[in-house]
Each structure stands twice: as C-alpha cells, then as structure tokens.
Amino acid sequence: MASFIDFRNPPGSDRRADTVVRATAEPRWIRRILIGIVVFFFFLFLLLPLVVVFQGALVKGVGVLKEAFTDQDILHSIWMTLIVALITVPANTAFGIAAAWAVTRYHFSGRQVLLALIDLPLWVSPVIGGLIYVLLYGRRGYFGPWLQAHDIKIIFALPGMVMATTFVTFPFVARSLIPLMQAQGVEEEEAALTLGAGGFQILRRITLPKIKWGLFYGVILCNARAMGEFGAVSVVSAKISGKTNTMPLEIERLYNDYLFPQAFAVASALAILALITLGLKTLAEWENKRQFEAGQRSLLEPTIEAAR
Amino acid sequence: MSIEIKSLHKSFGAFPAVNDVTLHIETGEMVAFLGPSGSGKTTLLRIIAGLEFADRGEVYFHGENVTPKSANERKAGFVFQSYALFNHMTIFENIAFGLRVAPRGKRLSREKILERVNSLLETIQLPGLANRFPAQLSGGQRQRVAFARALAVEPRVLLLDEPFGALDAKVRRELRRWLAEFHEKTHLTSLFVTHDQEEAFEVADRIVIIDKGAIQQIGTPDEIRSGSGNTFVKEFLALHI
Numbered sequence: 108m109a110s111f112i113d114f115r116n117p118p119g120s121d122r123r124a125d126t127v128v129r130a131t132a133e134p135r136w137i138r139r140i141l142i143g144i145v146v147f148f149f150f151l152f153l154l155l156p157l158v159v160v161f162q163g164a165l166v167k168g169v170g171v172l173k174e175a176f177t178d179q180d181i182l183h184s185i186w187m188t189l190i191v192a193l194i195t196v197p198a199n200t201a202f203g204i205a206a207a208w209a210v211t212r213y214h215f216s217g218r219q220v221l222l223a224l225i226d227l228p229l230w231v232s233p234v235i236g237g238l239i240y241v242l243l244y245g246r247r248g249y250f251g252p253w254l255q256a257h258d259i260k261i262i263f264a265l266p267g268m269v270m271a272t273t274f275v276t277f278p279f280v281a282r283s284l285i286p287l288m289q290a291q292g293v294e295e296e297e298a299a300l301t302l303g304a305g306g307f308q309i310l311r312r313i314t315l316p317k318i319k320w321g322l323f324y325g326v327i328l329c330n331a332r333a334m335g336e337f338g339a340v341s342v343v344s345a346k347i348s349g350k351t352n353t354m355p356l357e358i359e360r361l362y363n364d365y366l367f368p369q370a371f372a373v374a375s376a377l378a379i380l381a382l383i384t385l386g387l388k389t390l391a392e393w394e395n396k397r398q399f400e401a402g403q404r405s406l407l408e409p410t411i412e413a414a415r
Numbered sequence: 416m417s418i419e420i421k422s423l424h425k426s427f428g429a430f431p432a433v434n435d436v437t438l439h440i441e442t443g444e445m446v447a448f449l450g451p452s453g454s455g456k457t458t459l460l461r462i463i464a465g466l467e468f469a470d471r472g473e474v475y476f477h478g479e480n481v482t483p484k485s486a487n488e489r490k491a492g493f494v495f496q497s498y499a500l501f502n503h504m505t506i507f508e509n510i511a512f513g514l515r516v517a518p519r520g521k522r523l524s525r526e527k528i529l530e531r532v533n534s535l536l537e538t539i540q541l542p543g544l545a546n547r548f549p550a551q552l553s554g555g556q557r558q559r560v561a562f563a564r565a566l567a568v569e570p571r572v573l574l575l576d577e578p579f580g581a582l583d584a585k586v587r588r589e590l591r592r593w594l595a596e597f598h599e600k601t602h603l604t605s606l607f608v609t610h611d612q613e614e615a616f617e618v619a620d621r622i623v624i625i626d627k628g629a630i631q632q633i634g635t636p637d638e639i640r641s642g643s644g645n646t647f648v649k650e651f652l653a654l655h656i
Binding site: 294295297298299301302303304308312316317 | 565
C-alpha cells in the first residue's frame with residue numbers, strides 16, 4: 108500500500124486528507140511561474156505600448172495635440188478611415204451572412220472551395236491583397252486601359268482603398284457565423300417554412316435573432332480590422348496626405364517627417380477607436396450573459412409556484 | 416384532405432432512400448409509417464411536406480399536383496422529433512408564428528390571433544404558460560407546444576416525424592392517447608413516422624411498413640397482425656411482438 112500514498116499529500120503534512128487534488132492541478136510554483144510569464148508579456152507587449160502611445164501624444168503638451176486635431180490633412184485622414192470602414196463593414200456584413208447561409212444551408216459542388224476561398228485573405232499577406240487590385244485596375248493592369256478611356260479612377264483613389272480593405276476584412280463576419288449556424292442546424296428554419304413563412308421572413312424572424320451575437324462580434328472584428336488596415340491600403344493608395352491617406356498611413360507619414368507628437372496623437376485617436384470597439388464587444392458579451400441568466404432565473408419559477 | 420403519392424424516387428448519392436413508392440391516403444385517415452431506422456420513412460414524410468424534393472414521382476394534395484411547390488406553399492402541419500421550437504420566442508409567439516407571417520390579406524387581426532392562440536393553449540392543456548420560453552418547459556410540454564404551433568394555421572394535413580421519440584415512456588403513452596383523442600375529434604388527415612410498433616398499432620388506422628425505401632406491406636393493424644406479409648414483415652414484427 109505504501110506506494111499508493113499520495114505524494115502530494117503525505118501522511119503528517121498539514122493539508123487535510125479530504126482535500127480533493129485534481130489530476131489537472133499543477134504544483135503551486137508552476138502555476139505562479141505561468142501566470143507571471145503571462146502578466147509580464149501582457150505588460151511588455153500590450154499595456155506598455157498603449158501607455159507609450161498616449162504619453163507620446165501628450166509629451167509636448169496639449170497645445171500640439173490641439174494643433175494636430177485641427178490640421179486639415181490629419182482630419183482628412185480620420186475622415187477617410189471612417190468612410191472606408193463605413194462602406195467596407197456593411198458590404199462584408201451582407202456578404203458574410205450570405206456566405207454563411209450558403210455554406211451551412213446548402214450542399215453544392217464547390218462548397219469546400221468556397222470555404223477555403225473565404226479564408227484566403229487570412230492566409231496571404233495584405234500587401235498581396237493590395238497588389239492584385241493594382242494588377243487588375245492599375246494603369247498597366249487588365250482593365251487599366253478601359254478604365255482610363257472612361258475616366259474612372261480606382262487605384263490611388265477611394266474605390267481601390269475600399270476594395271483592398273474589403274479583401275482583407277472579407278473573412279471576419281462569415282467566419283464568426285459559420286460555426287454558429289452549423290451548430291444551430293436548420294430545423295427552426297424548416298419549421299418556419301412549413302408554417303408558411305417566406306425566405307425573407309425566415310431570415311428576419313428566425314435566423315437573424317438566433318445569430319445576432321455572433322453577427323455583432325463578427326461586425327466589430329471586421330470594423331476594427333478595416334480601420335487599422337495598413338499593408339493592403341498602402342499599396343493601392345498613393346499615400347497623398349490630405350487626399351488618399353487613412354489614419355494608419357497618415358501616422359507613418361507623420362513619423363517619417365519626424366513629427367512625433369502628431370504621429371502619436373493620430374495613433375492615440377486610432378487606439379481610442381480600438382478601445383471603443385473593445386468596449387462595445389465586452390458590453391455585448393455582458394448583455395448576452397445577462398439575458399442568459401435572466402432566462403435561467405425564470406426557470407426556477409415553476410418550482411416556486413409548486414411550493415406555494 | 417387526401418394525399419396521393421405516385422412512384423416516388425429519391426437517392427442521396429448512390430444510396431436510394433425512397434424507391435418507387437406509390438400510396439393513397441384517404442381524407443381523415445391516421446396512417447403510420449413503420450420501419451427500422453434508415454428505412455427511408457422520414458425522407459418520405461419530408462418529401463410529402465416539401466422539405467425534401469424527390470428525383471422522380473409526384474405528390475398530390477386532394478387531387479392537386481403539389482410536386483413543384485415548396486414547403487411554405489404546401490403548408491402541411493409538421494411536427495419534428497426534436498420539437499424545433501423557436502427558442503428566442505415565448506410560447507405565445509411560437510404558436511402565433513404561422514398566423515403572423517400569413518400574407519397581409521389573409522392575416523388575422525390581433526384580437527383573433529390572441530383568441531386562437533389562447534384556445535390552442537387550452538387544447539394542449541397548457542394555459543398560463545404563454546409567456547414562458549421553450550427552454551423553461553419539459554419535453555412533453557414542448558412537444559405539445561409544437562403541436563399547437565402546427566395546428567394554429569389550420570393545416571389540412573398533419574405530418575409527424577417520430578413525435579414522441581425523445582420522450583420518456585410515461586409521457587409518451589399520455590401524449591399518444593392525447594393524439595388519438597385529438598384525431599378522433601377532428602379527423603385531420605395525419606401521417607406519422609415511428610419505429611415503435613406499439614405506437615403504430617395503437618394509434619393508426621392503417622400501417623405502412625417500410626424497409627430499404629420501399630413499401631413492404633400496407634394494411635390495418637389487424638391485417639398486418641394476421642401475418643400475411645412478406646419475410647421482412649414477419650421478421651420485423653416477430654422481433655418485437
């Protein structure tokens with residue numbers, strides 16, 4: 108029997124014999140080291156840079172900050188970022204719902220190919236994402252001569268920037284919906300169908316309410332990426348400050364021009380947008396949890412009634 | 416409403432799920448599709464509802480060819496084994512769903528919807544649960560709500576896919592009796608899929624025994640019991656009776 112004595116809880120140790128030691132529990136020192144490493148990296152790579160960004164913006168005083176946010180070029184870059192996100196996010200939301208619907212509801216040939224294609228932007232460098240549009244719509248591209256003849260400007264203009272951002276943010280909504288819709292199955296939709304509901308009614312009354320939190324999450328992720336995209340946009344934008352610069356591109360320009368406080372000012376504005384996004388996401392998760400718990404609580408009602 | 420099925424075929428890849436099925440169901444009949452799992456009985460029911468489409472063959476509702484029509488045009492009342500209730504809606508809204516999505520000209524007024532849903536809640540003996548959510552109900556209660564939801568739009572035919580399959584034996588017997596009584600009162604043409612012989616023999620006017628996608632025998636419970644069926648039927652019944 109001696110060999111069966113719990114080595115973590117030897118006789119005579121101060122731990123009580125009935126303490127449950129789970130098989131997955133690590134010794135305390137390992138836990139401490141692991142948590143320590145995580146906290147260290149969190150500070151070094153996430154929190155510290157964020158603090159430095161805000162500090163860098165404020166280092167020359169509030170005056171520079173005020174100046175930065177009255178600068179026409181900088182204001183224009185904020186405007187460009189918002190407009191690119193405003194077009195890209197709804198487009199990719201519509202696409203994401205359609206793609207998730209098609210992939211999870213129908214079995215067609217080429218379904219696997221479509222699934223792989225949705226992921227493509229995650230696999231290739233964003234620079235390539237920008238480059239393909241230059242090769243297609245640029246002056247020397249496939250459609251270049253035709254576009255030029257009709258005086259349509261795509262590359263080095265807003266349409267190209269929207270296209271490149273759309274490419275990069277393509278997978279986010281679809282990706283957050285596909286596993287959810289796969290898990291939920293189609294029975295509720297089928298039931299609605301036999302009750303006489305049309306396709307649009309089913310989408311509005313059954314499918315969208317079922318997927319709303321997943322959808323919200325995907326949209327927010329897509330938005331965060333659309334506002335922060337650098338690589339793809341930098342290829343198709345001519346990087347003309349005051350014309351085709353988004354916030355990330357403007358930050359680079361200011362930095363290269365040694366205008367550090369201004370660069371950090373724009374960077375902190377972008378960081379604030381990201382923090383707002385993060386806040387919304389957390390709020391959505393809380394609300395989701397609150398609704399779930401409210402549902403759980405009302406589960407107890409029958410028992411209370413029965414007791415009376 | 417009578418249902419007519421003419422030489423129906425359906426394959427999933429190389430696997431024939433429904434193989435040349437021809438069947439006539441009279442108005443007011445209660446018919447059971449009985450067979451082992453994987454025999455194609457659910458697929459047959461889903462083709463009748465319009466949730467699945469046959470490769471060949473036709474389906475007639477009361478003499479009208481509904482083969483090309485989708486499920487929302489056929490409006491057969493369908494009850495799923497797993498209830499398929501709308502989990503984000505209250506019991507009231509679940510039952511009212513079919514009434515709310517009706518085309519504008521045919522839609523009932525709010526008062527009429529309230530009246531209809533409340534009377535259905537009485538029918539299924541669950542008054543007072545209107546504001547609960549499906550997750551707060553027991554399995555038997557949920558399946559009764561699913562019945563009420565299907566009945567709300569006054570379908571001319573009721574299709575039940577293993578309706579009691581997910582319930583325990585006691586609730587199963589209760590609901591089975593309830594369904595038999597309901598059919599006795601309304602004489603709504605009903606088809607139900609089951610692999611439970613006791614259920615088929617107790618509730619159905621006629622039993623259709625299905626295996627490998629084909630009909631093995633059709634008859635009243637007495638006819639089937641008399642042992643006039645083929646080898647499969649004899650073996651299948653002997654296993655359980």
